[in-house]
Amino acid sequence: MSSSYKKQIADYINNVLNEKRSEFNDMAVCPFAAPELAKDKLMIVMMHEEDKGIKDLLEDFAASDYDSALIALPHELPADNTKPFQLFVNKILERLGLKDYKCICFNPNDGVEVNGFNPRAESPYFLINIAHRKVLNDAHKSLRKTKYYDNLNKEYREFLKINEKVTKTHSGQKKERTEGSKGKT
Numbered sequence: 013m014s015s016s017y018k019k020q021i022a023d024y025i026n027n028v029l030n031e032k033r034s035e036f037n038d039m040a041v042c043p044f045a046a047p048e049l050a051k052d053k054l055m056i057v058m059m060h061e062e063d064k065g066i067k068d069l070l071e072d073f074a075a076s077d078y079d080s081a082l083i084a085l086p087h088e089l090p091a092d093n094t095k096p097f098q099l100f101v102n103k104i105l106e107r108l109g110l111k112d113y114k115c116i117c118f119n120p121n122d123g124v125e126v127n128g129f130n131p132r133a134e135s136p137y138f139l140i141n142i143a144h145r146k147v148l149n150d151a152h153k154s155l156r157k158t159k160y161y162d163n164l165n166k167e168y169r170e171f172l173k174i175n176e177k178v179t180k181t182h183s184g185q186k187k188e189r190t191e192g193s194k195g196k197t
Contacts, residue, residue, distance in 0.1 A: 017084055018056050020136040025049050028134045035126040037159040042131075044151055048079060055081040059140075066140075067104055073142055074110055080147070084137035091121040094138075101140055114148055116141045124171045126163050 030046035032038050040046070048054040055078035057069055064072070066083065073081040089097060094117050101115040118139040122132045155161065161174060 015058070017058050017137065021056050021082060021084060021139070022049060024134060024136055025054075028131055033129065035129045035163050037162055039155075039158065039160050043155075053077075053079040056084070057081070058084045058086060058137075060086060066101060067108070070101075070104060070108055070110065070142065074108065080141065080143040083140040083142070085140070086137075088121065089119060089138050091119055091123060094119040094122055097140075101142075105142070112145055113142055114145045116143070116148070122171075124168045126165070126168055 025042075025045045026049070029042040030040050032040055045054070055073055055076060057064075057072075059066060059069065069081070069083050098115055098117040101117070105111070105113050105115060118132050118135050118141065120133050120135045120138065122130070124130065124132070161169070164172070164174070
């Protein structure tokens, strides 16, 4: 990775997302990104580099041997544009026939936090993550089996589209259980 932006993104992955934090019950903020980066299975590109737009970059990714992609935007977007932009990129994936892939956007301007810590705010760029839907769902399911989500407040759970199901324990008491939707990890 010779470009400055690639180094900034790799540093963000290694120094923020891979850091074990008490907010996530002493687990890495994202336990999946650093291993992909280390194995050179994560495509990192900047939108409009070499005059390539989102469609071109998605096609490049589809033709590559990478498992997932992080596409950086060279400009900022307000927090209220994160979800519409994510829907826009998912529509492009669908039109390109890449229905098995999903986009999750990480905006440094998003205001969600866990006990005062906002890992998205530390991102050097607005990042568009492209990954296989099954991989994302399996990652989410594996985290649900841990205490990863325990400290997330209602706002963050809603942001990640994590549902709470109330179940009864053997003693008859109500117990909240985290159920994941096909949302983000």
